[in-house]
Amino acid sequence: MRIDERSAGFFAIGRALVTRRPVAVIVTSGSAATELHAAVAEADLANVALLVITADRPPELHGVGAPQTIEQRELYGRKVRRFEEPGIARLEASSSWRALASRLWMSAVGESASAGPVHLNAAFSEPLLGVALELPDARIDRGAWRSFGGGGAEVANLAVTGQRVLAVVGQGVDQEVIEACRDLDWVVLGDATAQGTTPYFDPLLRSDDFAKMARPDIVVRLGGLPASKVLATRLREWSVRTVALLGAGAVADPDGLISEDFTGLPRRGVHELSADKEYALMWSRASTSVGDHLDGVTNDESGLDEPLVARTVVEVSTDLQVPLVIGSSMPFRDVEWWAPSRQSATYANRGTNGIDGVVSTVLGVSVAGRGIGLVGDLTMLHDVSGLVDGLGEIGGTCVLVVADNRGGGIFSFLPQASALESERFERLFGTPRLHDLAAIAKAFGHCAEVASTRAQLRSAIERGLSRDGLSVVVATVPERDENVRIHDAMVQSVVTRDGGIRW
Ligand SMILES: Cc1ncc(C[n+]2csc(CCOP(=O)(O)OP(=O)(O)O)c2C)c(N)n1
Numbered sequence: 442m443r444i445d446e447r448s449a450g451f452f453a454i455g456r457a458l459v460t461r462r463p464v465a466v467i468v469t470s471g472s473a474a475t476e477l478h479a480a481v482a483e484a485d486l487a488n489v490a491l492l493v494i495t496a497d498r499p500p501e502l503h504g505v506g507a508p509q510t511i512e513q514r515e516l517y518g519r520k521v522r523r524f525e526e527p528g529i530a531r532l533e534a535s536s537s538w539r540a541l542a543s544r545l546w547m548s549a550v551g552e553s554a555s556a557g558p559v560h561l562n563a564a565f566s567e568p569l570l571g572v573a574l575e576l577p578d579a580r581i582d583r584g585a586w587r588s589f590g591g592g593g594a595e596v597a598n599l600a601v602t603g604q605r606v607l608a609v610v611g612q613g614v615d616q617e618v619i620e621a622c623r624d625l626d627w628v629v630l631g632d633a634t635a636q637g638t639t640p641y642f643d644p645l646l647r648s649d650d651f652a653k654m655a656r657p658d659i660v661v662r663l664g665g666l667p668a669s670k671v672l673a674t675r676l677r678e679w680s681v682r683t684v685a686l687l688g689a690g691a692v693a694d695p696d697g698l699i700s701e702d703f704t705g706l707p708r709r710g711v712h713e714l715s716a717d718k719e720y721a722l723m724w725s726r727a728s729t730s731v732g733d734h735l736d737g738v739t740n741d742e743s744g745l746d747e748p749l750v751a752r753t754v755v756e757v758s759t760d761l762q763v764p765l766v767i768g769s770s771m772p773f774r775d776v777e778w779w780a781p782s783r784q785s786a787t788y789a790n791r792g793t794n795g796i797d798g799v800v801s802t803v804l805g806v807s808v809a810g811r812g813i814g815l816v817g818d819l820t821m822l823h824d825v826s827g828l829v830d831g832l833g834e835i836g837g838t839c840v841l842v843v844a845d846n847r848g849g850g851i852f853s854f855l856p857q858a859s860a861l862e863s864e865r866f867e868r869l870f871g872t873p874r875l876h877d878l879a880a881i882a883k884a885f886g887h888c889a890e891v892a893s894t895r896a897q898l899r900s901a902i903e904r905g906l907s908r909d910g911l912s913v914v915v916a917t918v919p920e921r922d923e924n925v926r927i928h929d930a931m932v933q934s935v936v937t938r939d940g941g942i943r944w
Contacts, residue, residue, distance in 0.1 A: 442833065443801075445826040446473045450480025451790070451798025452827070454489050455805020458788045459764065463490035463549040463556075470496045471509030474516055479797050484558040485520040487665075487792030488613060488691060490549040491558040493521070499529050499566040513562045523548035523559040529566050532574075539576050555691045593702030596686060597713050599661075606716035607657035609672070610635045611665030612791040613690045618663065624709035626716040628657070628724045632667040633767045633776035634787045639724055641731035643669045643778035644932050649940035651727065652678070657720070661686055665791050666693040668774050730944040731935055732781060738934070741896035746927045750844050750916045751775035753895055754815045757902045759784040766803040768816030769794045770851045771924075772844060776815070779931065796820040800827035800841065804911070807839035808832050811906060814841045819849050821913075822874055828885040831911045840905035841882075842898070842914045846921050848873035853921040854928075871921060882913035893917040 443449040446468045453466040468474055474495040484491045498510045515524050527534070527541055541561070549559045608622045610631040619637050622629050631638030645651050652675050660676060660683040667673075676683070677696060685692040685699045688706040692699065707714050739749060755776060758765040764786040767773050773789055790802055796817070801824055803814030821843045832839055844850075852858065852870035867873060882889035888905065892898040892914055905912030919927065936942055 443830045445829060446476035447479060447798065448801040448824065448827045448830070450477040450491075450493075451483070451801035451824070452805035452808075453491055454480055454484055454487075454790065454798070455766070455788070455802040456808070457484075457489045457491060458802070459786070459806050459810075463492050463546060465492040465494060467494045468496065469509065470498055470513065471511050473509065474513055475511070478517060479793075479795065481517045481520050481558045481560075483790050483792040483795060483798070485792065487790065488551070488555040488557055489792070490551070490556045492545060492549055493517070493558055493560045495560065495562050497562050497564040499564050515560075516562070517558070517560055520558065521560045522551075522554060522557045524562070525560070526562045526564075529564045530571075535574065593685075593687060593704050596688065596703045596705040596707055597711055599659075599684065599703060600713050601659055602713055602715055603717050604658040605656075605720040606659055606661060607655075608661045608663060609667065609676070610638060610663045611667055611693060612789065614664040615689065616786075618689050618706055621707045621709050622661075622663075623721075625707055625711070625714045626718045626721040627661065627707070628721050630667065630672065631777075632665065632789075632791070633773045633780075633783070634789050634791065636783045636785070636787060638782055639728045640780065640782045641728045641735075641778070641935075642724075643671050644731060644935040645727055645942065646671045646675050647932055648936040648942045651936075651942045654723065657681055658717075659684065660698070662692050662694065662699060663689045664692065666695070668777050727942065727944065734934060734943075735779070735931075739895060741894065741899075743895045745893055745895065745898060745916050745918050747771055747844050747846065747850065747918050747924055748775045748779035748927070748931060749895060750842065750898065750918060751780045751815065753898050754813060754842055754902070755780040755783060757899060757906075758787075758813050761903070761906060763906060764788065764806055764810070764812045766799070766806050766812060766814045768799045768814065768820045769796050770817050770820065770849065771846075772815045772817060772820075774851075796823050798824050798827075800824035803827075803841055804830075804832055804839055808835050808837045811838040812840075813902060813906070814839065816841065816843055817850060818843055818845045818847060818878060819872065819874065821878060822876065822881075825881060828882060828887065828911070831885065831887060836909055838906055838909055839911045840902050840914060841911065842902065842916055843878055844918050845878055845915050846918050846924060847875060848921060850921045850924050853925050858922075858925075878915045879913065882911075888912040889915065891915045891917060 453464045457464040545559045606627040608627045608629045612634045616636040629638045630642045663686050683698040684701040762785050767789045799820050806812045848871040879889035892901045901914040
């Protein structure tokens with residue numbers, strides 16, 4: 442039970458991400474149904490199976506001023522895989538309900554396209570009281586789950602033996618698939634949600650020398666897109682054969698680089714798919730050097746900055762094997778670029794990349810279990826109503842880490858930051874909202890503390906994970922301009938001024 446339907450939609454996404462099964466979210470009619478629109482948009486683009494069930498008034502109450510009554514037919518437009526409106530629920534029609542549910546389920550899991558949201562608009566008439574009956578016997582075969590796949594040859598036909606293979610992995614790709622790629626000596630670069638990929642590729646690829654050395658013979662794309670613009674630029678510059686592997690789900694390709702589709706998934710030990718080991722070693726050595734360098738320049742007493750917050754959160758989630766949810770904006774980038782490789786389940790709302798609903802998705806992932814979230818301060822404030830119900834009646838353990846740079850830090854990396862006069866930039870882009878985030882969390886009855894060193898952050902997260910309920914940890918980080926300088930200095934500690942790398 443959640444008070445705010447908008448939050449409920451994103452909570453349901455969290456459940457669906459963890460359980461990998463369709464999750465039903467049920468709301469009343471009218472504006473309550475419209476509140477789910479943002480989550481439906483996210484689920485559509487992120488291929489998350491949601492069964493959206495909206496109650497509706499009977500036809501005779503439409504257009505006559507009845508409360509919470511709006512046009513709900515195809516409310517979410519083409520964002521849903523299927524829309525069903527069976528009319529007013531009547532017992533006499535109950536024999537059709539199982540088939541109706543099956544159709545919705547099959548469309549949600551991606552029977553003929555990718556998985557995604559479906560919408561059942563269910564009208565009821567008074568009296569709004571009923572008795573739950575047994576469903577009629579199953580007559581319809583539920584069928585098998587199918588993965589999304591276009592045309593194309595079987596993956597073994599890729600024939601890349603001994604080549605320099607670079608796999609680029611975004612959201613929606615399983616850890617086992619990534620492991621299989623690595624076993625074949627493919628270099629795997631992944632977004633923040635990818636597990637076991639080669640970390641620090643973004644700073645490395647900022648070096649022209651390294652980018653030259655790292656030019657692959659073939660790029661294999663799986664799932665969504667990493668956030669790194671540097672990677673996108675290098676992929677365009679290299680201009681090598683680029684193929685999509687559809688076996689792991691829909692593949693994003695906004696730059697139109699993919700020229701071939703392949704079905705199926707890589708399997709270890711397949712000779713035709715075994716790549717150049719030296720190439721993999723070169724990447725692994727470079728990435729390890731960056732990690733060693735970053736470890737060497739920080740210690741427990743180091744004051745926090747945003748990349749260090751990302752590193753620490755990923756380390757704790759790995760050490761304690763707690764699932765992680767990464768918010769949009771800088772947290773997603775800092776984890777992708779500056780954190781060690783993820784070794785526990787990691788999620789993010791990468792369909793629309795919204796800052797809306799992230800707190801609720803963190804809660805949805807954590808409920809009945811444990812989870813850590815990492816978000817920016819505006820992302821927390823945007824979904825502050827998620828705190829109203831917290832982990833709800835089911836409970837669980839959740840630590841929400843908020844990197845509090847007092848506004849939208851990502852915008853300080855834009856050219857507008859220097860092009861606009863600072864007051865105007867602050868008002869239009871920085872949008873500082875100077876609320877006391879720990880006090881807000883406490884006001885909703887949750888635990889909250891503030892951390893300003895690496896050791897404090899680590900122990901605050903561990904404390905939060907050792908108790909029930911939601912704990913908010915507000916990480917004090919340098920102001921947003923300083924954050925840009927810190928990122929620049931970190932890049933320069935990897936890349937020399939003339940485009941070389943330091944090791
Ligand atoms: C619903 C929604 N509204 C607006 C945006 C545009 N947007 C992207 S990042 C951002 C600022 C986020 O600030 P914060 O959560 O504090 O993270 P930071 O940038 O400091 O890392 C905004 C407003 C968005 N992605 N989603």
